[in-house]
Amino acid sequence: MVLIPDPLAQLKLLHTPPLLKVAVIGAGYWGPNLARNFKTSPAWELCAIVDMDVERAAKVATPLGDVPVFATLAELLAGTEVDAVAIATPARTHFAVAMAAIAAGRHVVVEKPLAATWEQGVAMLESAEASGVVLMADHTYCYTPAALKIRELIAEDALGEILFIDSVRINLGLIQPDVDVFWDLAPHDLSVIDFILPGGLRPEAVAAQGADPLGTGKACVGHLTFALPNNAMAHINVNWLSPTKIRQMVIGGSKRTLVWDDLNPQQRISVYDRGVNFEKASTSAAQRKAQAVSYRLGDTWSPALPEQEALALMVQEFADSIQQGRQSRTGGMAGLRVLSVLEAASRSLALGGEQSTVAGYDIQLEGTR
Amino acid sequence: MVLIPDPLAQLKLLHTPPLLKVAVIGAGYWGPNLARNFKTSPAWELCAIVDMDVERAAKVATPLGDVPVFATLAELLAGTEVDAVAIATPARTHFAVAMAAIAAGRHVVVEKPLAATWEQGVAMLESAEASGVVLMADHTYCYTPAALKIRELIAEDALGEILFIDSVRINLGLIQPDVDVFWDLAPHDLSVIDFILPGGLRPEAVAAQGADPLGTGKACVGHLTFALPNNAMAHINVNWLSPTKIRQMVIGGSKRTLVWDDLNPQQRISVYDRGVNFEKASTSAAQRKAQAVSYRLGDTWSPALPEQEALALMVQEFADSIQQGRQSRTGGMAGLRVLSVLEAASRSLALGGEQSTVAGYDIQLEGTR
């Protein structure tokens, strides 16, 4: 047998500035993905896996090179040194775990949704601000090559004015014990809309319609609509009962329309130079009638996208925002905006679909971290 | 040159009972399709094309064997003998034309929507009842092989209890001068839902969300939701601004889920034996939690469908209902139910998406014709 030093370790030695130390809290569905990406990131040293079920933690930790495991955050903080924690516990526990970590001066990234309520989210942001640590939302989809490309195309006005956004995320899904289909799936769509629109996600009100035809005690099928600037509208369809899987977002623009079909690896993004030309009328209905509608039936274009794992970019962004002392691209504030819409959706749902005002988005913090 | 009698005419001579005589009123977009199908039907004799623009009428009439043309219904009735008329004029004129034809004792089939308002529709039904003529709605999609098959599958309980219906009908569409996208496109979806559900289309209330981002003066993008029996829900998405064309209806059932993709001629209908098994809880939340959710991941099946033109079946059904003295499968009452939902949708849209009660469905008539 030949003794060989770990080549990945050698690569990490070359990294400057020094590696940041991180622990992953929660070894359920998402935690192992986070752990694997921190492990292979050139910016991070994965120092521990934390889970009340330590056997489950060990199953994640062992194949990654016998990473130490702990049962609780307190034991982690007592037992080893970390700069940051990544929280992938059930949503209802995000607040308590994050607040404890922030209080201990650790940077925090939290799986979506940021917290169980908007008030919790506000408290987390204020606390992170006060402690001078980074609070980031793990809005993974924002770091896919597709979402990054869409953000770039919208920023350079390739689509023109946004006319509508329609997002469908349906699949035979795991009916969650503690959240409905909106809270389970819509954060993906909402966080992406927040990410790609220059102004972010800021509807004044939302309307949600849902159904629970199986009698599970919560909505399994749902439709969420809200207004976008300039009389445009967004619609999100989430569904746990569909035998077919669709993950598609259509972004209609005055210049071009973009379709993101996430399940078509050969053509994830298509940009259609097709649409309706209609000069907005400024004065009267008579003038509107006089204006001719015309159609643009131009080419379709599908930009090449790099093959990259979104989560690898997310953990890199977490490291960068810490080292550069800045808000991350999907910072706590983005997480709060998603939370605001989800809460309003729940209220609308309870009221039979009535428009429900979104509580608020902007909280004033001393800094912007 | 050899003189040959018209072979189609010979075929029609063999038809028993005697051919019914029909005129098509309106030679715009839909009229020519009606005319062509009456012309080739073994049950009908196409006697005239009526349009205020007689040149337009002639363009339709000439290639069909120099069928006579008239400028108005009055001229038609004065000039030739017909048993029935098919009305394909703009929606706002349906009422006046149909009432005149009914008053003259002619059977009437009307392009969707039946009328411009529910009150007009009620008056038309009452008038047809009083005159003893058939009043039929040309809900063409109901006569497609796909819709007929779906109706049959639901009737034999192949899908189980309906859990949700989701219908998408989007395309770069002709922005209509006098109706919005709901009135233009949703009648197709609504009439099919009315046709395939054993109980027909009878929501108590509907909610509609729409947008007019181009400033055309009416909604160009819309979402319509309403409850179905047993806590199920229906959603209809109509859109004139989409560069891609989708015509798809998903019908989720407790046993199986059916997907109708009308633009996939090689597999229009797919029946998925996949879904979520969940025993409906009768008592407490605790019991619900205890109940295990399981998944069915069975086979997919795509029934063969005959190649038939829907409109040919529709004109046959019109003849049959006249000759058998019965309500047609898409009778005036079906047209009225679609109208009721459209009107409630318009009210909801005006109220910002608030649930709007559907005025009413059932009108009591002496007979059932």
Place this chain on the structure above:
Amino acid sequence: MVLIPDPLAQLKLLHTPPLLKVAVIGAGYWGPNLARNFKTSPAWELCAIVDMDVERAAKVATPLGDVPVFATLAELLAGTEVDAVAIATPARTHFAVAMAAIAAGRHVVVEKPLAATWEQGVAMLESAEASGVVLMADHTYCYTPAALKIRELIAEDALGEILFIDSVRINLGLIQPDVDVFWDLAPHDLSVIDFILPGGLRPEAVAAQGADPLGTGKACVGHLTFALPNNAMAHINVNWLSPTKIRQMVIGGSKRTLVWDDLNPQQRISVYDRGVNFEKASTSAAQRKAQAVSYRLGDTWSPALPEQEALALMVQEFADSIQQGRQSRTGGMAGLRVLSVLEAASRSLALGGEQSTVAGYDIQLEGTR
């Protein structure tokens, strides 16, 4: 009733130069399509339908405005005046009908394949040359917007050097009484390849493999391969037994690769800026090994195509070539090249797939008409 002159007739009156008169010979599968397009063409006057089965001819002629019908070419020539004939009779009769029409000084367009044998084709070209009439092959696919676009893209070197062509045309097909699957389907692929390549279709030899697993007496499944310039290769797959329908041609180029999927109306042509970069070695194998292979993973582009019926463009080209006294874009010579390859394919098939030399392409004619 209002008397209205035929508006199409009025339109034709505006045509300059005077309309050419044409008769369609053969009222089976393809003839009615030709007749309909001549009828609606602004350049032609459809004067007669000819078929030994005069009832069948009348079925085509009557709905087109009681066009006269004849049983034979001789009766046609005796009974009415025509400038040209379009031949859509069974392939084995093309030669006799065309030669008689040419001898009578009429211009001729012939459904594919041009004739039953290469020798027949040569005689037809020589005869047309001697008589000073146009002889054209109805290679309809060449007039599709897709094929026209592909020809244009290759002409402007958008694809670079052609590396391979792969054409698949499979479907549950009508097993023909007198031809095998190569003669039935491959003329489409061959005529398009002839049309789009700047040098036309000129392989020195071809190899054909086929099978007749049902014992019909002729190949029902077939593969045809031949070399293209610069060590490229073409492959054509034809199949009458496939339950799925595919009509796809891939044209691999050194710069870009084009896929023509004729059954995808929303994206018929896709141009992939993807491929392998490999500098061709001029000297030794050692040098070849040293050269690095790299991959280009660029964008995909789908050009907008006009909606046009290919056959309408074909009949226009027939008129233009007559009036301008020139060879048509799919002239007799093109028909002859396709015939050469089909004959060589039949020989190869008989020899178990051995390469079979193509008899010859170029025949010297005084003029080039």
Place this chain on the structure above:
Amino acid sequence: MVLIPDPLAQLKLLHTPPLLKVAVIGAGYWGPNLARNFKTSPAWELCAIVDMDVERAAKVATPLGDVPVFATLAELLAGTEVDAVAIATPARTHFAVAMAAIAAGRHVVVEKPLAATWEQGVAMLESAEASGVVLMADHTYCYTPAALKIRELIAEDALGEILFIDSVRINLGLIQPDVDVFWDLAPHDLSVIDFILPGGLRPEAVAAQGADPLGTGKACVGHLTFALPNNAMAHINVNWLSPTKIRQMVIGGSKRTLVWDDLNPQQRISVYDRGVNFEKASTSAAQRKAQAVSYRLGDTWSPALPEQEALALMVQEFADSIQQGRQSRTGGMAGLRVLSVLEAASRSLALGGEQSTVAGYDIQLEGTR
């Protein structure tokens, strides 16, 4: 930190009979996949990774729990105890490595193709027979749920008599330094055909056509055809230059036709009850003409397939065949049949596509192991 024993190790302790020990030889493209599957298999203990490039071996070994690495087979055999080796080195070295392992009494599984020549394959089989060890071919695709299902459907005569097989495997591929596109890709198709046909892969002769349009020194595009029993034919298309990725096999049968689209996870297998009915004629051409052809346009059915990694089933089969002292389902003889066809294809290619006789399939061995 809590000390936790490796839970996978605990699971393996429960395994009866005792775990087999295996080393993976070759840490390039395929070796890591083999290593990972042996590591997680309940039947195996992964004991070593062998690669001349020990750093590359370590990159594979470290994350799998610091598995020992060796530079050569000799060092492996000297340094640790193994029952079996899995060979994933370049194809030209399979023979030498396998013969050495067999001589040392180890069971051997070899990545496709079994060897570089048929003679080498024969020697390997004879040697394995003499040594009483298992020699297996890693024909991974045969262990996919799709291939297993197809084998089962054909065995129960669901497709009827096979009429044609058409397999397409094209992609922008890695141009291999030492093999052409046939040797690189066609083993997948050939091994599957061998696996699913009750009689296995036994053509008498094959014809291959290829092209090297980039001047790489070997075919990059290829078509392989051969006869199947009952006048059926098989065709395989392999291509390294295609920008689109297709992995599709169509198996036409007299009862039904099956399409395996490996890149469509939602409907990998479709079984079409569509086809041509044609009673095979026993006597004369005249009788054949008299027989009517009819079409079956029945339903389509897509069986549910389990989600399983093929390689996990392959390593299990390797263990089972060792422990049960039997030939494995893709034994050395299957590897030899694939090799026979590949060699004949190379000869045909060199002769310009001429049919080339397959050297031989059956070698007589004392036992059948």
